[in-house]
Amino acid sequence: MSETKISTDLSTLHTFRLPAKAQDIIFLDSQEQVNDIPSDAYILGGGSNTIFLTDFKKPIVCVRVKGIKVRQAKEHWSVKVGAGEDWHNLVLFLNKKGIHGLENLALIPGTVGAAPVQNIGAYGREVSDFIDYVQVWDRQERKLVNVSTVDCQFGYRDSIFKQYPMRWVILEVHFLIPKLWQPELSYGELKALNQPVSATDILNKVIAIRTAKLPDPKVIPNAGSFFKNPVISRSKYSELIERFPTMPYFELATGEIKLAAGWLIDHLNLKGFKIGGAAVHMQQALVLINSGGATGADVVKLARHILSVVYENYGIELEAEVRLLDEKGLVSL
Numbered sequence: 001m002s003e004t005k006i007s008t009d010l011s012t013l014h015t016f017r018l019p020a021k022a023q024d025i026i027f028l029d030s031q032e033q034v035n036d037i038p039s040d041a042y043i044l045g046g047g048s049n050t051i052f053l054t055d056f057k058k059p060i061v062c063v064r065v066k067g068i069k070v071r072q073a074k075e076h077w078s079v080k081v082g083a084g085e086d087w088h089n090l091v092l093f094l095n096k097k098g099i100h101g102l103e104n105l106a107l108i109p110g111t112v113g114a115a116p117v118q119n120i121g122a123y124g125r126e127v128s129d130f131i132d133y134v135q136v137w138d139r140q141e142r143k144l145v146n147v148s149t150v151d152c153q154f155g156y157r158d159s160i161f162k163q164y165p166m167r168w169v170i171l172e173v174h175f176l177i178p179k180l181w182q183p184e185l186s187y188g189e190l191k192a193l194n195q196p197v198s199a200t201d202i203l204n205k206v207i208a209i210r211t212a213k214l215p216d217p218k219v220i221p222n223a224g225s226f227f228k229n230p231v232i233s234r235s236k237y238s239e240l241i242e243r244f245p246t247m248p249y250f251e252l253a254t255g256e257i258k259l260a261a262g263w264l265i266d267h268l269n270l271k272g273f274k275i276g277g278a279a280v281h282m283q284q285a286l287v288l289i290n291s292g293g294a295t296g297a298d299v300v301k302l303a304r305h306i307l308s309v310v311y312e313n314y315g316i317e318l319e320a321e322v323r324l325l326d327e328k329g330l331v332s333l
């Protein structure tokens, strides 16, 4: 385990790139080092879903465990991946090997280890569709444990790892990918692909859509969708659709309705709205950006402003999808 004791600039370790510093950064390169993980450390992958609002006083453990191993059985592929591998590189690697299924999740930034934490999803797929189990270091019990998909308690942008962020450190993700590939084309722009469609067609289309729609964090610092899409009751939906007939919605299997948080924000003409250096992205209202020189206070003020106008206009409480940290740890808005 390599450790940095000098004051380190965190702006290079999270994609929103606020000017925060940390005292104690530890790089976890292999499973053998798990005993050294401090119980109060924040676990960091690629920092694409994390915003350091201030300097950080607790230790940070950057998980960099590498390695991809593929085995095949009659009907499926088993793929064991180190938590520190880059997610998009894994998607490309598997596609090249003819192992298909993850292509809808292409170009999501971050590490493989963070993917189960918020059960990353896009274009009709979620990573939980392909997870067999996750190997973790249990910081409470101080032992290695394999957590089954059921025990991961996956939900929409949710899992047990997100609910108890100080307990487990994900070291490996074990995927089970059926050899019988089924394309997932239910999402609007993918429907238009010419048949017969290949996994590589989907991969290329997803990359093209995302490149056109979302700001590249390397160019415009951001953390992707800032808020989760709200899930509301049918009666609340009936009230809203009468007032906003063009409002997009998705019916869930539970009978509840999921709304597009980006549409709710955009409909209030907030694209481009700015507080200090924090702004609502001009093309994608769900993404807040660091337009230059943003501070943590700017981000919090902007996010709270959005929360309050969305509540005033629709009676809906948005919830942050990003992880916000002040000097002591995770905070809510």
Ligand SMILES: Cc1cc2nc3c(=O)[nH]c(=O)nc-3n(C[C@H](O)[C@H](O)[C@H](O)COP(=O)(O)OP(=O)(O)OC[C@H]3O[C@@H](n4cnc5c(N)ncnc54)[C@H](O)[C@@H]3O)c2cc1C
Pocket: 015, 042, 043, 044, 045, 046, 047, 048, 049, 050, 063, 083, 108, 109, 110, 111, 112, 113, 114, 115, 117, 118, 119, 120, 121, 122, 161, 165, 168, 169, 170, 171, 214, 215, 216, 217, 222, 223, 224, 225, 323
């Ligand atoms: C431009 C852009 C587009 C995005 N698009 C999508 C999208 O389409 N769908 C989607 O779901 N997300 C999306 N995201 C969000 C983000 O990419 C994902 O949440 C990703 O999984 C975060 O990975 P990371 O390694 O950067 O996580 P980090 O920000 O480093 O960490 C995220 C959370 O996971 C925890 N964590 C990280 N690694 C581990 C580990 N090894 N063990 C235990 N806990 C850990 C952290 O403590 C933190 O709570 C997008 C982000 C950006 C910037």
